[in-house]
Amino acid sequence: MIGKVGTGKSFRGVLHYLFEGRRQESKELQMQELEKKQVEVFAYNQCFGTRLELVREMIEVAKLNPDQSKPVFHFSLSFAHSDAGKLGLQDKIDIVEKLAEKFDFKDHQYVVVAHKDTDHEHLHIVANRIGFDGKTASDSNSYKHVAEFARKMELEYNIEKVLSPNKFLKPEQRVARGQRFDNRKEALKKHLQVAVKQSNNVQQVKQYMEQRGYKVELGRGIAFTDAQHVRFKGSQVGYAMMDIEKKIQQEQLLRQQQEQNRQAQLLQKQQEELKKPQQKEKEKQQVHQHTSSIGR
Incomplete structure (x- = not known):
């Protein structure tokens, strides 16, 4: 399992991406992007509703700590191809709840979203770092902690093991x-x-x-x-x-040069073959002239 974590400023931006995909130039393209994402909401915690309702609810709670400029937690958990079908819905919800406990946002607002636009299962968790008491969940050493969490879940749920980032290893x-x-x-x-x-x-x-x-x-x-x-x-x-692109162009030029050289060599060989009868006739005439001069 690969775990990633980031903090951000905008609930609106991250929830738009999760629910509707990347912003497109037209409504038609946006609908195609949404269809491709195949969004499925797995769980809500201390919040509920549409994307816009979730944004409003999370912003209201984040106002309890106006000094925090990055109130957004965004996690992604990706499972290996070989783990397909191993985990049920409840298993995934349990893993998210353990993640929430690990990062101290179990009593905060969060939503769990699945996308089916890739050939491996992955979950997104958007959480409010600000709790209803105004306190902020820490993001200290979050990359290290999410790597440790992934290794623990791999053992607990018998799913494929992935090496932690190099800087977190002995x-x-x-x-x-x-x-x-x-x-x-x-x-x-x-x-x-x-x-x-x-x-x-x-x-x-x-x-x-x-x-x-x-x-x-x-x-x-x-x-x-x-x-x-x-x-x-x-x-x-x-x-x-x-x-x-540059290497492809170089290879194409090289192939063209090689073909030109091959054609030149072929043409030279053909010309040499054409000259052979003429050379033989010339040599024959020279021999005849030499013989005639000796006879005289």
């Missing part, structure tokens, strides 16, 4: 993890080298990598997730989007 664990990380990067890099050589555009690179088990994200940049759910940005292995 020194001896960091070396082993670093080696595995580097091996994955090298494997990804080798696949990309072949993909670029064989492709005429980025879409063909994407298809090649997907055939080899990678999940490919295309947007302003490019990212790859391997079979062990380890994600790399293309820039981490020297294959950012611009690098890939």
Whole structure:
């Protein structure tokens, strides 16, 4: 399980994203985005209603501590492909309740939302860091705590284990993890080298990598997730989007040059073949002339 956490200023922004997806240029595109997200609300705590009602309720409570500029907690919990079907609805709710206890917002407002727009299960939890008593749930060392929480849940629910971020591991664990990380990067890099050589555009690179088990994200940049759910940005292995496009152009120019050289060599060979009969005839004439001069 991969756990992520962030704090923010706007309940309106994060809840709009969770309920309706990224903001689109038109109502039609926004409806398509909403349909793609396949939003499902799993649980409410100390709040209830539509997106707008939730926003209003959470803002009202956040006003109890006006000095706190970031009242929003946003967690995401992602489960591995191999964990599909292992956890029931109640299991997921229980995990969220344990998360709320871990981060001290169990009595605060929060909503749990599931999206089905990816091929692995994941939950989003939006919580109000401000309680009804005006006190704020701490976000100190939150990245470390969410990693520890994920490892604990993996053991408790027998789901796939994922390594914690390197900075939260013991020194001896960091070396082993670093080696595995580097091996994955090298494997990804080798696949990309072949993909670029064989492709005429980025879409063909994407298809090649997907055939080899990678999940490919295309947007302003490019990212790859391997079979062990380890994600790399293309820039981490020297294959950012611009690098890939540049390398493809270079490969195309190289292939064109090689083809031109091949055609030139073929033409030269053909010309040499055409000259052979002429050369033989010339040599024959020279021999005849030489023989005639000797006879005289």
